[in-house]
Amino acid sequence: MKTKILNLLLTVFLLQGHAQMNWKKYALAGSTAFASGMIDGTIESISFHYQNGFKSRFPKAHDQFWDPSISWRNKYKNGDPSCGPNFPGSTTAFAFTSDAYHLLRTSKRALDTYTLVYFINEDRRIKCKKTKRRAALKDFAILTAIRCVGFQITYGYLFKPLKS
Numbered sequence: 772m773k774t775k776i777l778n779l780l781l782t783v784f785l786l787q788g789h790a791q792m793n794w795k796k797y798a799l800a801g802s803t804a805f806a807s808g809m810i811d812g813t814i815e816s817i818s819f820h821y822q823n824g825f826k827s828r829f830p831k832a833h834d835q836f837w838d839p840s841i842s843w844r845n846k847y848k849n850g851d852p853s854c855g856p857n858f859p860g861s862t863t864a865f866a867f868t869s870d871a872y873h874l875l876r877t878s879k880r881a882l883d884t885y886t887l888v889y890f891i892n893e894d895r896r897i898k899c900k901k902t903k904r905r906a907a908l909k910d911f912a913i914l915t916a917i918r919c920v921g922f923q924i925t926y927g928y929l930f931k932p933l934k935s
Contacts, residue, residue: 796893797913800886804914807882808921814875816930824930842870886914 816824821838829837836842844850846861846869856862861869867877890910 797910797917800889800914801917803882803886803889804918805921807879807886808918808923809925810875810879810882811918812922812925812927812930814872814879815926817871817875820930820932823932827933828930837871839870839872842872845869890914 813825817837818839821840825837826832826834834841835845844852846857846866848854848857857869858865860866866873868874890907
């Protein structure tokens with residue numbers, strides 16, 4: 772993972788050339804990309820390392836909400852899929868209200884979409900196609916690196932499974 776991040780950063784600097792870097796332009800979108808990476812790391816942690824990763828850091832976390840192996844049942848009456856939805860939309864449009872997994876995924880998608888829309892609108896200001904392509908590659912590399920740092924901090928450090 773560290774190698775991938777270093778490669779992305781190297782790519783950014785190679786694409787940038789000798790021009791001065793304007794880091795202010797990445798403050799908002801970089802923050803959302805970073806948060807998206809942290810949310811993604813949390814999703815992976817609760818999905819694959821709940822007991823020895825996430826739960827070890829947050830021992831008082833409410834399992835019925837945070838543990839995906841049981842929380843998926845929150846969408847259904849009495850936790851039983853055969854009884855139907857817990858309330859209208861609990862298995863579709865409002866599934867994000869039922870458990871951490873769905874809430875985090877919905878939040879991650881919202882942040883990713885915001886970042887994309889923000890940069891598409893910023894890109895419209897550039898007139899030259901060659902400059903636009905180069906700027907898009909540079910922006911992609913920078914935002915991906917920022918997102919990877921957020922993911923690595925969460926998944927690789929904060930919720931790293933404890934060794935037995």
